[in-house]
Amino acid sequence: MSHGSPVNREVLLDPATWYQCQRCTNCCRWPGDVRLAEGETERIAGFLGMSEEAFIERYTRLRSDRKGLSLVERKDHSCIMLKDGGCRIHEVKPVQCAGFPNLWNFPGWQDECEAVPVPIEQAREMGMVE
Ligand code: SF4
Numbered sequence: 001m002s003h004g005s006p007v008n009r010e011v012l013l014d015p016a017t018w019y020q021c022q023r024c025t026n027c028c029r030w031p032g033d034v035r036l037a038e039g040e041t042e043r044i045a046g047f048l049g050m051s052e053e054a055f056i057e058r059y060t061r062l063r064s065d066r067k068g069l070s071l072v073e074r075k076d077h078s079c080i081m082l083k084d085g086g087c088r089i090h091e092v093k094p095v096q097c098a099g100f101p102n103l104w105n106f107p108g109w110q111d112e113c114e115a116v117p118v119p120i121e122q123a124r125e126m127g128m129v130e
């Protein structure tokens, strides 16, 4: 799930618009790192009822830049946490996942993502954005 460096949403997105994820899982099937930020291994391990050590051993690998951990990807490039058409750690998914496409994206993202534009005020009223 990596398409180069994250960019500021104002660069590619209208700040008056929020994009509501449709859970198509396309972004869970792209090749690349699913970066795990500080504290996320502990949080996800707890959610799965595992020790942090066991979680790291079973579900993570070094990132391509070797500066941290990524979730493992399967041979078909889908994320190891993709199960039965959804994310098995949805409630505690990494910030990288939760932030796409509103907080980071890449040129051409709309060709690969089915998120639906919603006026930002309506998104706030619906609790999708603070
Ligand atoms: S952690 Fe969940 S949301 Fe993130 S890429 Fe994997 S399956 Fe998709």
Ligand code: SF4
Binding pocket: 020, 021, 022, 023, 024, 025, 026, 027, 028, 100, 101, 112, 113, 114, 115
């Ligand atoms: S963010 Fe976009 S690509 Fe990812 S699951 Fe949601 S709609 Fe699909």
